[in-house]
Amino acid sequence: MSGHAYEHIAAELRGAILDGGLPPGARLPRHADLARQYGVSEIVVRQAIDALKNAGLVETRGRGGTWVRERPPVRRISSQRYLADLGPQTVKQTSFTRDQGIAWEQYRLDTAYRWIDADERLAGLFGVAPGTRVLERHFVFYAAGVPSQVARPCLLASDVEGTPVADPKNEPWPGGTINQLRTLGIEVDDITESVTTRMPTPVEARTLRIAQGVPVFAITRVMYAAGRVVEVADPIVIPGDRAILDYRIPLRPLP
Incomplete structure (x- = not known):
């Protein structure tokens, strides 16, 4: 995985969100599952999720996981x-x-x-x-x-x-x-x-x-x-x- 691993993970998840593979209201896989999928630590996964939060694409709900944000009307x-x-x-x-x-x-x-x-x-x-x-x-x-x-x-x-x-x-x-x-x-x-x-x-x-x-x-x-x-x-x-x-x-x- 070239470059920073978290950037690669964030880019793939961002693409899935924007093309509808992960629609508004969908729950992202657990951090542990994403870590196994990409062969990285959960710290790297958290960095990727933070990047998506900063872009306004996902939100966390306490211990309820991470969810794709509803897209506000433009x-x-x-x-x-x-x-x-x-x-x-x-x-x-x-x-x-x-x-x-x-x-x-x-x-x-x-x-x-x-x-x-x-x-x-x-x-x-x-x-x-x-x-x-x-x-x-x-x-x-x-x-x-x-x-x-x-x-x-x-x-x-x-x-x-x-x-x-x-x-x-x-x-x-x-x-x-x-x-x-x-x-x-x-x-x-x-x-x-x-x-x-x-x-x-x-x-x-x-x-x-x-x-x-x-x-x-x-x-x-x-x-x-x-x-x-x-x-x-x-x-x-x-x-x-x-x-x-x-x-x-x-x-x-x-x-």
Whole structure:
């Protein structure tokens, strides 16, 4: 067996998982059986299984063995997704439900609101002075009962304090933030997003039920109305094994 033995074992098991020989929910052979099959020690087998865990392909369940993980549905995230939030809202939806292909009844949004003073990063993104009063919102998005996205979208107190937008009891709101701000006479007309990849924080991994070794997309979104920043979502976090980012790039001169 050339190279590192554990890499060879991991590659064979990975191939069986990806081609369906070991389907989602299947239990892998016991470590002792794999060790006999490949003529290696159980330590080498554990190294191979750890490599599969880090790739998000298998999971261990206490002393119940190692199992092939269920493959999460892949969400295609379009660069034009926010068009779903433009009015009028003839059908209850948001860009999230549209991307997920779920009905409103299959959508759940857990929320936590608090008033904060903007730190230097948040103030810089808003283009305001540090210490400016901001409504910080923490959202966990569920699609058909599965936690699929977390976000920290923030709004300026000067725009929303004392309005229905600042009341978490009104969530989820069809049309999302764009429609919320429209009810206040604020028309979002431009959005920028910066996308990076990183490993999840422990809280993100627990909340989103992310397997060990699976990275996330971390998106910083800024919404504008007539050139003024009216919302900053920093970050939006989406598991990397559940999403494909689709971008449309029109090839025409900018005004």
